[in-house]
Amino acid sequence: MTELILHHFDLSPFAEKVRLMLGLKGLAWRSVEIPMVMPKPFLTALTGGYRKTPVLQIGADIYCDTRLIAAELEARFPHPTLFPFGQRGLTMALAAWSDGSFFEPGAGLSMGLNKRGLPEAVINDRKAFFNFMDFDNLEREIPHLTTQFRAQADLVEQQLADGRAFMQGDIPGLADIHAYFPVWMARGNVPIAGQIFASFERMQAWEARMRGVGHGKRTEMSAEDALAAARASGAPPGLGVDAADALGLTVGVRVAVVPNDYGKDPVVGELATLSLYEVAVRRSDPLVGSVLVHFPRIGYRVVHEYNK
Numbered sequence: 001m002t003e004l005i006l007h008h009f010d011l012s013p014f015a016e017k018v019r020l021m022l023g024l025k026g027l028a029w030r031s032v033e034i035p036m037v038m039p040k041p042f043l044t045a046l047t048g049g050y051r052k053t054p055v056l057q058i059g060a061d062i063y064c065d066t067r068l069i070a071a072e073l074e075a076r077f078p079h080p081t082l083f084p085f086g087q088r089g090l091t092m093a094l095a096a097w098s099d100g101s102f103f104e105p106g107a108g109l110s111m112g113l114n115k116r117g118l119p120e121a122v123i124n125d126r127k128a129f130f131n132f133m134d135f136d137n138l139e140r141e142i143p144h145l146t147t148q149f150r151a152q153a154d155l156v157e158q159q160l161a162d163g164r165a166f167m168q169g170d171i172p173g174l175a176d177i178h179a180y181f182p183v184w185m186a187r188g189n190v191p192i193a194g195q196i197f198a199s200f201e202r203m204q205a206w207e208a209r210m211r212g213v214g215h216g217k218r219t220e221m222s223a224e225d226a227l228a229a230a231r232a233s234g235a236p237p238g239l240g241v242d243a244a245d246a247l248g249l250t251v252g253v254r255v256a257v258v259p260n261d262y263g264k265d266p267v268v269g270e271l272a273t274l275s276l277y278e279v280a281v282r283r284s285d286p287l288v289g290s291v292l293v294h295f296p297r298i299g300y301r302v303v304h305e306y307n308k
């Protein structure tokens with residue numbers, strides 16, 4: 001089996017989601033440290049322009065976005081499952097809450113309360129990147145963001161109210177990872193996190209259990225070795241295009257794949273897979289050879305690029 005290579009940085013909350021998925025499944029993986037800000041020349045050589053963190057590489061398959069990474073890990077390593085109570089649809093849907101309603105006020109607090117301590121380069125980069133943040137007014141927004149973040153965290157406390165150990169029962173799953181990552185981010189970056197979470201006793205005990213999930217078996221790898229692994233593998237064939245898809249595209253046409261939300265850098269390539277679950281494009285780069293770059297279908301726009 002080809003190695004799992006995670007391109008990430010330690011402080012990244014979305015990467016923490018994937019590290020916990022790897023931990024929950026008890027997997028061994030290679031860790032490639034990427035820069036926190038652009039440029040990210042090795043990462044974008046693999047992805048064709050997608051710069052978000054994290055990205056999972058398996059040979060010449062490049063998986064972008066935590067939604068698709070969760071589905072791919074589940075497909076390749078079904079046991080133990082990320083969906084222990086048969087709640088797959090609901091749990092996947094919960095990503096919208098986790099990555100949006102819960103993450104966004106937490107990210108606003110992290111930026112607003114750390115603004116003066118953060119390197120200029122990070123502030124300028126995130127200012128252009130996080131279009132959901134009113135960057136220039138963040139300090140004034142702190143009371144509002146605090147109420148929003150605390151009310152979302154209280155949903156976790158409510159879910160644990162009957163004394164259960166995890167969100168859906170006695171074992172952890174992706175639902176816990178969704179609920180945990182904004183809390184993890186706040187613990188690391190929001191100086192008033194202790195105050196915000198003080199009355200949430202069940203949540204705090206659950207946090208300790210979540211830390212116990214761990215990160216699986218991590219070993220470091222250089223970016224150069226990761227690129228060499230892609231070159232050595234060569235891009236696999238895609239899965240083809242769903243004929244019923246409303247976009248009416250065919251295999252091999254040139255398309256751009258663009259996130260709907262923020263960081264809207266397009267990735268252009270030849271369409272190889274288009275299903276209800278994912279879109280994958282084939283592209284090549286002298287550093288990585290021919291690769292297949294995969295995105296979840298949810299949250300991404302696929303645009304036909306008429307050959308110029």
Ligand SMILES: N[C@@H](CCC(=O)N[C@@H](CS)C(=O)NCC(=O)O)C(=O)O
Nearest residue numbers: 012013014036051052053065066067
């Ligand atoms: N929808 C993406 C969001 C990823 C995301 O926004 N990651 C943040 C870091 S935690 C990011 O990319 N920040 C800018 C960067 O790392 O360059 C996912 O689920 O993977």
